[in-house]
Amino acid sequence: MYAAPDRIFNSMSRLLYAPVVVSFSVSLLFVVVESFSESPPLKHLNFTWETPFRLSLTWERPEDLSPECKVNFTLSVTFSQVCSLNDPKRIQKRIQSNKHTLNISNENGLCINVTTNIEQCHDPPKIPPKIFVIPPPSVTLVKNRRYEYSHNKLKCMWKPALDVKDLKFYYWFPPNNSIIQCVPDETLSFEACIIHSPSVSSDMLFLFTGTYNGTVVSNTFMSDPPIYYVKFKKPQLTIQRKQDFLQFLPNASDLNEFAEHCYLYNYTYSVCDKNIEMKSSEKSDAPPEVQYDPFCKYRAQVQIIFKNSCGRGSSEVSDVVEFGRHKDIIFPKIPDPSLLFKEMLINNVSLSDELQQSPAAARLYVPSEEVFRHVGIRAAGVVLAFSALYRQSVEQNAGAMVLMLLDAVREFSKAGLMFAI
Numbered sequence: 571m572y573a574a575p576d577r578i579f580n581s582m583s584r585l586l587y588a589p590v591v592v593s594f595s596v597s598l599l600f601v602v603v604e605s606f607s608e609s610p611p612l613k614h615l616n617f618t619w620e621t622p623f624r625l626s627l628t629w630e631r632p633e634d635l636s637p638e639c640k641v642n643f644t645l646s647v648t649f650s651q652v653c654s655l656n657d658p659k660r661i662q663k664r665i666q667s668n669k670h671t672l673n674i675s676n677e678n679g680l681c682i683n684v685t686t687n688i689e690q691c692h693d694p695p696k697i698p699p700k701i702f703v704i705p706p707p708s709v710t711l712v713k714n715r716r717y718e719y720s721h722n723k724l725k726c727m728w729k730p731a732l733d734v735k736d737l738k739f740y741y742w743f744p745p746n747n748s749i750i751q752c753v754p755d756e757t758l759s760f761e762a763c764i765i766h767s768p769s770v771s772s773d774m775l776f777l778f779t780g781t782y783n784g785t786v787v788s789n790t791f792m793s794d795p796p797i798y799y800v801k802f803k804k805p806q807l808t809i810q811r812k813q814d815f816l817q818f819l820p821n822a823s824d825l826n827e828f829a830e831h832c833y834l835y836n837y838t839y840s841v842c843d844k845n846i847e848m849k850s851s852e853k854s855d856a857p858p859e860v861q862y863d864p865f866c867k868y869r870a871q872v873q874i875i876f877k878n879s880c881g882r883g884s885s886e887v888s889d890v891v892e893f894g895r896h897k898d899i900i901f902p903k904i905p906d907p908s909l910l911f912k913e914m915l916i917n918n919v920s921l922s923d924e925l926q927q928s929p930a931a932a933r934l935y936v937p938s939e940e941v942f943r944h945v946g947i948r949a950a951g952v953v954l955a956f957s958a959l960y961r962q963s964v965e966q967n968a969g970a971m972v973l974m975l976l977d978a979v980r981e982f983s984k985a986g987l988m989f990a991i
Contacts, residue, residue: 612684612700620671621749622790623742623775628669632686632697639691642666643684651679651703673744675775675790679706709787711737711778712761719796719883720803721827724765726752726776734780734787741776743769749777770797800876800883807872809893815859816893818848820872822885825853832880839870850875868893 613630620626631641647661648654663670664687674680683701688694712728719725730737742749752763768774774793779786805822818837825833830853837848837858842865851858860868869892876883 612686612697615684615700615702617682617702617704621742622740622777622788623673623675623749623792625672625674626669627672627682627684629684629700630668635688635695635697636691639694640689642687642689643668644687645670646683646685647672647674648681648683649678651681651705653681653683653701653703673773673775675792676704676706677789677791680704707787707789709782709789711780711782711787711789715776715791715793717774717793717796717799718801719768719770719799720801721824722767724768724774724796724799725762726765727760727762729761732780732782734782737778737780739763739776739778741765741774743772743774745772768796771795795881797881798883800881802874802876802883802885804886805872805874805888807870807888807891809868809870809891811862811893812859814862816862816868817857817859818870818872819857820874820888822874825874828876828880832877834875834877836873836875837870838872839868841868842866862894864894867895 612632615629616627618626627645629643635641643665645661645663645665646653646655648657649659650657654660661672661674681701681703683699685699686697688697710731711734713731714727714729716727717724718727726739726741738751739754740749740751746769752765754761754763772795774795776791776793778789778791781787803822803824805820808819808821810817810819818839820835833853834850835853835858836850839846839848839860841860841863848858848860869890871888871890873887874885
């Protein structure tokens with residue numbers, strides 16, 4: 571699966587690093603040169619890419635600064651060509667020596683700012699910062715990068731941005747010394763590579779190389795640790811009745827990699843078509859309960875969330891689980907027959923003509939199909955009697971029988987007759 575990169579990078583170093591250093595040196599000529607009257611800036615600010623991900627910086631203290639003055643330096647790095655102090659992703663470090671090494675990528679360019687801080691010095695001069703910009707690569711090889719981590723495996727996915735046949739993918743997890751090549755998994759339907767046993771809490775650095783228009787191109791990327799890309803399997807949910815309450819019982823098979831307090835269950839459910847979002851609960855909590863209403867249908871789903879204090883991630887939302895039934899299925903809403911026949915009389919339309927011209931009008935009520943677990947004998951007899959009477963009324967096209975049926979149903983509903991399910 572993996573290839574030792576030492577021979578690969580030794581053979582590629584002349585192609586990878588030589589053009590990169592030349593382009594960076596040219597950019598320095600245009601960015602660094604500044605003139606200040608107070609005191610000259612740092613001297614001999616140099617940088618070198620020791621590896622595709624390791625940037626080494628060195629400099630010397632300003633000239634004409636008294637030896638008795640003690641100094642330290644503030645190094646600020648912005649991941650763009652614009653040196654913004656408001657960038658939330660900006661790196662800033664206080665450094666006592668005159669050199670520093672950064673594990674870093676160059677995706678959109680880099681702006682590096684070195685400021686001199688003078689301490690214990692009589693009448694200290696004003697020393698301007700030293701700023702230089704490293705441009706990004708001229709060619710982008712891949713796009714739409716994304717990651718999924720689960721059970722000691724990190725799936726890295728991407729899409730080629732260009733038609734590069736010799737595209738290769740490498741990765742590095744500090745503090746390991748080796749940069750490892752990862753061979754894409756051909757069994758997957760998309761460009762991806764599986765990294766086994768990654769360091770879950772270390773930043774990830776990736777390298778893509780390829781030849782474009784006869785020139786070797788390299789792209790480097792840095793991402794958050796794998797713990798920020800956790801992906802859980804889709805959970806299952808069971809609803810169980812316990813006396814006058816319903817319990818939501820989630821079932822997930824892969825919640826054993828992290829501490830119990832890292833898992834949260836997000837429940838959403840509906841009661842009689844009223845949507846409710848339940849407060850999240852931890853894995854160790856007792857199953858949540860809701861009051862049970864026998865005349866309502868319950869629908870529920872659950873999603874597993876990885877707590878922010880542990881990392882980032884989630885599962886897909888489970889399939890919808892249903893329990894019970896809605897009271898309108900038992901006692902359907904029947905249109906008021908007096909209004910129906912009043913409209914027919916006003917428009918001088920006979921019932922038989924209306925039923926013949928509009929078959930839909932004959933379908934005054936078609937009950938929804940429902941599987942009954944248990945229906946009382948008396949209730950079943952009432953339902954069968956109404957069904958037979960309704961079919962007879964439609965077949966004979968008898969308006970009087972339809973009116974009798976609707977009045978009976980309305981009185982039946984007013985009486986509040988209830989039968990067990």
